[in-house]
Amino acid sequence: MDSVPQFPFSAIVGADEMAIALVLTTVAPDVGGVLVRGEKGTAKSTMVRSLAAVLPEQDVVDGCRFGCDPSEPDPQCPDGPHTPGEDAVQRPARLVELPIGASDDRVTGSLDLSRALGSGQTAFEPGLLADAHRGLLYVDEVNLLQDHLVDLLLDAAAMGRNTVERDGVSVTHAARIMLVGTMNPEEGELRPQLLDRFGLSVEITASRVPQERVEIVRRRLAYDADPEGFATTYADAQATLGARLAAAQQRVADVELSDWALGKIATVCAGFDVDGMRADIVTARAARAHAAWQDRDSVAREDIRVAAKLALPHRRRRKPFDAPGLDEDLLDRLLGDDDEPDPTPDDTNDDPDPQQPQPDSQNDGGETDREDSPSGGDSSSSDSGDSGQDAAPPTPHQDGGEADRSDQEQELDTAAPEAPSAAPQVAQAEEPYRVRSFTVRGVGRGEAGRRSRAITNWGATIGSERDGSGAVHLPATIRAAALRGAGRAGAGRLHVAGEDLRHKVTQGRESNLVLIAVDASGSMGARERMREVKTAVISLLTDAYQRRDRVGVVTFRGAEADLALPPTHSVEAAAACLTDLPHGGRTPLAEGLLTAARALEVERIRDPHRRVLLVLVTDGRATSGPDALERARWVADRWPSTGVDAVVVDAETGRFRMGLAADLAERMGAEHVTLAEFAADSLVSAIRERSVA
Template sequence: MTHYPFTAVVGSDDLSLALILTTVSPGIGGVLVRGEKGTAKSTIVRGLVELLPAHDVVEGCRFGCDPARPDPTCPDGPHAPESATTEHPARLVELPVGATEDRVIGSLDLGKALGSGEAAFQPGLLADAHRGILYVDEVNLLHDHLVDLLLDAAAMGRNTVERDGVSVSHAARLVLVGTMNPEEGELRPQLLDRFGLTVEVAASRDPQLRAEVVRRRLAFDADPVAFSDAYAAAQRDLADRVASARSAVESVELSDWALSTIARVCAGFEVDGMRADIVTARAAMAHAAWHGRTSVAREDVRAAAIFALPHRRRRNPFDAPGLDEDLLERLLDEVPEPTDPTDPSEPTDPSDKGPQGKGPSDGPDKDGPDGGPSGGPDKNSRNESQQNDSQQDADLSETPTPEAPEPGDGDSTSSPDEPAAVPVGVAAAGAPFRARALTLTGLGTGEAGRRSRALTSTGHTIGATTGTRGRVHLLATITEAARHRGTRGTAYGRLSIQPADLRTAVTQGQESNLVLLAVDASGSMGARKRMEEVKTAVLSLLLDAYQRRDRVGLVTFRGTGAEVALHPTSSVDAAARSLATLPHGGRTPLAEGLLTATKVLAIEKLRDPKRRPLLVVVTDGRATSGSDALERARAVADAWGRTGHQAVVIDCETGRFRLGLAAELASRMGATHVPLGEVAAGAIVESVTTARDVWRSRKVA
């Protein structure tokens, strides 16, 4: 298969440089590439493998041992010094999102175990990727326990397997590269920290650059061989430069000044732990070797910090990622760099702007035949974008919020039709707090997470079942074979195990759920400034869902209809942006809100049938949009009650005289009714937890 040449990609110098650095020094720990769809993340990673030099391996070794330094604990060893060798090209091993743990780390060879009774080890993808690249596309969608295994192996350089009667440890020195789209969810901070470098990529807005992307991609699709031949010389030159830098990186001097500067920069950005300092030092040495320097200079520290610190600095989940480059410059300038007349200076050729040394035309193309142009914007466009974002945030924060009408304003005194001008306000959310866990009753079968009890692929073993998918339950398999010992007899005194005896483990763990909030954003809700507390609760629930791998959605209803303000997601940044501009005011279309929430859950049911939902309705129960609004709301509530889904109604009605409409709504829906005198953010989250306990007691009764 012909990959798109690395030197032919357009406009992604930062990504190219980060990949080159981790190739020069694999001890950096790999690269995490964050960016929107169609930004050539996959294209450029697949092209990287052609730059890696071929290497010798011990002939017949399934674990790719280096003949010069064979692994003394290799399962196929020990290897004699005079063992035959063979040359292998560098490999790019792709890990699919749906891979199992057995396929990643290796497992018991069932063929040999059931055939000859031998407890042999079958290598996994980590063994295949040894001394090469392990590429994980959409790493944020990978199960957490698999990501833990990958990052541990990448950090330690070894893979250790202790399971199913197998005890194996083998070398797994690899370059780990992961790509992700932040709109589809974030990685946990603990996992982010295990990636050495991170790069943000975005599509270029330069028309000429985008045109060049399309031109090159069309040429490649028309004749991949001819297109690759046109860049063969550039590929060889870049590969030679990579090989030269790899051999020189160990001799690069890390002076006391450079080491203290790295420590000062990491402390200035308040990163946790010491991994940031170590990774920055390694990346700075690799950057110096890449540019032909014998010692680390200021430019090397700066380049390394830009890649190694953004995902490690302390920030709230709702803060935008990135690095304050002004602060970085101040930290670098606190202690001037000592002059060294023997050290070669930085190349001043303006054409040497990227690792390919070809100027702005050397960057990635689009990601796939139907993707868009790729590459991050240059520094000027990036700074301009940040200034525009800051100005927009300032404008939003300074926009006065009109006083919402009192309860009844815009509801009972207006005509049945929505007035032409309805007072609308935009409330700001408060600081998110630690939310108590929401758990559903029963035992689910959804995707592994950290929320409700479920039968998942991970957890503690509670039984065994027939089948070939999943982890082998050895005790149950042997027990089943022993039942037929009298009819089968024994072979050489051994127990005869047949394929029909195979049993797999049934494990119970925790699943992730979908929490959908249907929030009344009418004028009566905003009159007593409740929307700020409601928004804070939603953000807090989303933060909790982010930590527990849940999905959270938001439906709002006001005026004459309802809308999906936040489609079900686990992306904290996308949620924060959606909720920041959520308006309130107007009438209360309760029926439309419930119908919209029902449709959202129906669509999500088709997408993920095993993910169980919980609907949380935040309302005072009033329905005032239309002459028959209350009757329509009752009919929709009755229909919801027949679905059997779990729900909670948060009663926001206040005042001395109450109509009890929210309580009636909860009764019709078969939901738990939680009356609140005031809509407090903490009370909302606590009420959902209380409703969980009430629901559970009702089920038991």
């Protein structure tokens, strides 16, 4: 049965910048791949999958599992050595999709166990990197992939080779891949270090232009009704696009990158204060690819502009919560308007084919996420105010810092009614600082991360098991085979059977769900207390971002509590939620704890292996409703039965204290930490003071 044809690349409406980014990395794979960030339903996956259909067909060595080019075979190919010009076959360019749950062995390749145990031969079983050689490797939801796998893929894309040293196997083979990753920022961001290693990045959103949305729906319905007929309609456009790609691939090596162009690229990268030299190199490669795509013999100003818009925005991030962006007015000033040397007559394309992925010259000032009208641009990517200089982190509040406060100012009377005219206030957080390390007790089996101890597929080997999914534990396997054959008569070589196979048990670190419950009542707003609380919580979110945790936010104030942010990978969403959090009103502490418990029950059903750390930020007061304090204590006394580890961050400050948060922590079986002790530096200082004393 014939397969259903893919939606044609040339039939996709809008998404011009995503199209040109994919084209450039196809023309010059050494650009380093493309990261596509965008909301759900914006045809990210459709566009990547449809690209493979317009890639030129390839000649490969007949029978080679690694797809060697017969004209230039890899001298280290495990299926070689190959003789240049030997028998070749043609195949379409490959699109290989990497599943989120893929193991290291599946990606890089591993020992062929069937041959090793059957015939005693040490043989290599190729992985996905071998399958994708000279083709496209697509990772959907790349932000949910384990960090070490992303590192591995980016290393292979940058080096063009895959090297495996494992289980008695030492293999290296060519792995020239076009890496494309797509992600929804709502599910969390990639670390800046990984962002920087993607050559190009694009942001897309759904069109807000009614006419364009109508055309998108019309084409999709037509495709669903008759895929073959719809593909036939665009066959000529597809063939033209494929021929143009092939011509650009042949031409790119001959495109001149003049000293003038190199100077402009250096000026732009230096002007945007990007780290390292990767930005300059990627911009130069992308500019040459764009010139080849536009049928130019040398790099022009417009090529540099297009390349910079794709290569620099994600390298502007300085802190975890900084949004990628580029100030295009600054880009134009840096590019200047001096005369280009020896301009060629075909420097402009006055009649772009709407069915081809063309960069719209009128839309170059717009946002990179347009899957909408070529006219009009959103300036939300502008980031000109960021100087790249971080302010010095504030010193967390120390005891005695508010000794001049009166009892009334500290609101010791928990039952005092709130003035009806009191309006909620919004405090702004200061620069985050490094917080103490908080972990969940015991050893879990959750998703790999950087917080709590766990049995993972990445870490130190601590044992072996018979029925497992980890890498082969050779010493344990040999030991099991030796013990099984110890009672046999006669001597001979060791026979290893399937029942002797043992797998490694490795211990590393897992990510957790960090559920933050924040008291936003009026008592938390005294003087600078709420500012300190928000700074501490934002600092905790930065820590959660670095440890690859999921996060959720519960807030309580007035008469009720609210799950302000359900558990998500998007630490940025949590930071935004807390930044605008108002404070004021009474303190419904019991409702806050109950809301957190209900949220955790739901999350336990969704993800039973992910352990939870509750961080409760409060001064311990409970003033909402009758018997508020007793109800809160009743809930706290039953918290240990939930099995959830908790930390109570005591927000009470000043000279006169009631100690309610400390009592709450004791009832919950939680760790008690004051705001002054929340920072990692405060712990170091305390240890030093004790050692001096």
